[in-house]
Amino acid sequence: RHYTLPEDFFFGAAMSGPQTEGAWRIGGKLENMWDTWSNESIDAFHNRVGSYVGNDFMARYRGDLDIMADLGLTSFRTSIQWSRLLDANGELNPQGAAWYHRLFAAAADRGLEVFVNLYHFDMPTYLFRRGGWESREVVEAYARYAQIAFREFGDEIRTWFTFNEPIVEPEQRYMTGVWYPQLHDFSRSLTVRYNISIAHCLATERFRQAQAKGEMRDDARIGLINCFSPSYTKDDPSEADLEAVRMNDGLNNRWWLDIVRDGTLPADVIETLEQRGQRLPHRPGDAQILQLGPVDWLGCNYYQPSRVQAPDAPTDSYGNPRFADAYVWPEARMNTSRGWEIYPKGIYDFGMKCKRDYPGLEFFISENGIGIEGEGRERGGDGRIEDSYRVEFVRDHLAWIARAIDEGAACRGYHYWALIDNWSWANAFKNRYGFIEVDLTQGYARRAKRSADWLKEVVATHIVR
Numbered sequence: 001r002h003y004t005l006p007e008d009f010f011f012g013a014a015m016s017g018p019q020t021e022g023a024w025r026i027g028g029k030l031e032n033m034w035d036t037w038s039n040e041s042i043d044a045f046h047n048r049v050g051s052y053v054g055n056d057f058m059a060r061y062r063g064d065l066d067i068m069a070d071l072g073l074t075s076f077r078t079s080i081q082w083s084r085l086l087d088a089n090g091e092l093n094p095q096g097a098a099w100y101h102r103l104f105a106a107a108a109d110r111g112l113e114v115f116v117n118l119y120h121f122d123m124p125t126y127l128f129r130r131g132g133w134e135s136r137e138v139v140e141a142y143a144r145y146a147q148i149a150f151r152e153f154g155d156e157i158r159t160w161f162t163f164n165e166p167i168v169e170p171e172q173r174y175m176t177g178v179w180y181p182q183l184h185d186f187s188r189s190l191t192v193r194y195n196i197s198i199a200h201c202l203a204t205e206r207f208r209q210a211q212a213k214g215e216m217r218d219d220a221r222i223g224l225i226n227c228f229s230p231s232y233t234k235d236d237p238s239e240a241d242l243e244a245v246r247m248n249d250g251l252n253n254r255w256w257l258d259i260v261r262d263g264t265l266p267a268d269v270i271e272t273l274e275q276r277g278q279r280l281p282h283r284p285g286d287a288q289i290l291q292l293g294p295v296d297w298l299g300c301n302y303y304q305p306s307r308v309q310a311p312d313a314p315t316d317s318y319g320n321p322r323f324a325d326a327y328v329w330p331e332a333r334m335n336t337s338r339g340w341e342i343y344p345k346g347i348y349d350f351g352m353k354c355k356r357d358y359p360g361l362e363f364f365i366s367e368n369g370i371g372i373e374g375e376g377r378e379r380g381g382d383g384r385i386e387d388s389y390r391v392e393f394v395r396d397h398l399a400w401i402a403r404a405i406d407e408g409a410a411c412r413g414y415h416y417w418a419l420i421d422n423w424s425w426a427n428a429f430k431n432r433y434g435f436i437e438v439d440l441t442q443g444y445a446r447r448a449k450r451s452a453d454w455l456k457e458v459v460a461t462h463i464v465r
């Protein structure tokens with residue numbers, strides 16, 4: 001059986017500034033929190049590979065864009081690094097701006113549209129020291145950064161996003177203790193989540209203002225990217241399991257979907273939070289700010305489904321309220337390198353949920369991919385990595401996307417994470433995602449894996465077999 005994707009469906013690559021650019025101290029770039037954490041505690045990173053080089057994109061971008069164009073891709077998504085575009089006074093850093101102008105022009109030369117995201121977990125360190133997302137001053141600084149970016153690149157870039165995965169930083173930095181500063185504090189994480197929500201709305205307002213002043217291209221559009229995933233529970237759930245689904249879905253999905261469609265936060269979620277003694281750091285005037293949140297479309301990053309059950313205790317060992325525990329589905333197929341379940345149908349279920357609950361809201365798959373540890377042990381005679389599992393993974397997801405589109409889901413495209421192996425947060429280069437290999441032993445040289453041939457054909461034909 002094969003599936004056909006619509007003609008105007010776009011295929012692209014997803015990446016981020018902090019994971020690729022490198023050149024961490026070149027051209028007036030300030031430190032971001034990844035650089036600082038790498039400096040302070042390099043042991044926290046797999047094989048002690050810090051953020052500094054990324055995948056050397058700033059030195060190799062022309063070749064990388066050639067690879068994308070050769071594969072037939074028409075778009076790619078990256079992020080501007082706040083710590084590169086602005087100086088420590090919050091003013092434009094001309095050298096940083098010049099790099100992004102060079103990159104965007106080189107992309108345009110190759111017929112590639114750049115989707116620009118403004119923030120990918122990369123808080124400049126000096127702002128983190130002033131409170132990071134816990135501070136409303138930093139929220140204001142972000143809005144100003146967005147405004148400067150819109151003004152600077154408004155006539156070059158059509159497609160903008162305010163944030164990547166706004167649920168992740170509050171979770172990883174403030175709640176689960178994984179990323180610096182490795183805290184376990186729900187109420188601080190809630191403040192961060194709330195302030196990022198406000199920051200999204202203020203940036204969207206700046207975008208609309210720039211549009212009204214004619215600073216943006218006529219066809220410019222703004223969006224938000226999140227790791228949306230339907231929440232599933234056991235086949236035969238208890239009331240308490242369904243409650244866990246309501247809160248998990250409420251915090252991960254509906255919180256953001258309600259902001260971007262209605263400019264509100266989900267009342268039932270706020271009510272439950274308040275019943276558990278958790279208050280949002282609401283300020284007078286915030287309801288009006290939230291009203292500025294609606295966007296033109298969404299990015300959905302999809303890697304794994306969210307499976308939950310009732311928590312086995314009301315609080316964790318730090319005294320934080322618990323709303324849901326992870327549920328391990330007995331039939332789950334796992335990517336053991338990452339510990340993530342492989343469940344392609346989740347992408348279809350998200351599309352159908354959007355069609356039902358948020359009709360008219362367009363989206364595209366802004367990230368989807370599989371990272372494998374120890375790639376390279378199997379190579380063909382020509383030296384290329386044999387990665388049939390990657391073909392299978394992407395084919396299954398694209399097939400479910402095609403079915404969702406056939407049934408009326410407003411899914412407009414697919415960006416693979418990450419076309420070219422790149423540096424990842426604490427895992428550094430442990431898990432490789434690319435269709436293109438980066439050989440760290442050969443000065444970051446690029447080489448196509450076997451799967452790239454398959455990708456090229458799908459992109460050319462829009463037929464998934």
Ligand code: BGP
Pocket residue numbers: 016019164165168227301338367371417424425427431
């Ligand atoms: C997403 C992030 C990406 C990327 C990806 C893969 O959550 O937006 O930046 O890293 O996940 O995850 P990881 O690199 O942790 O394996």
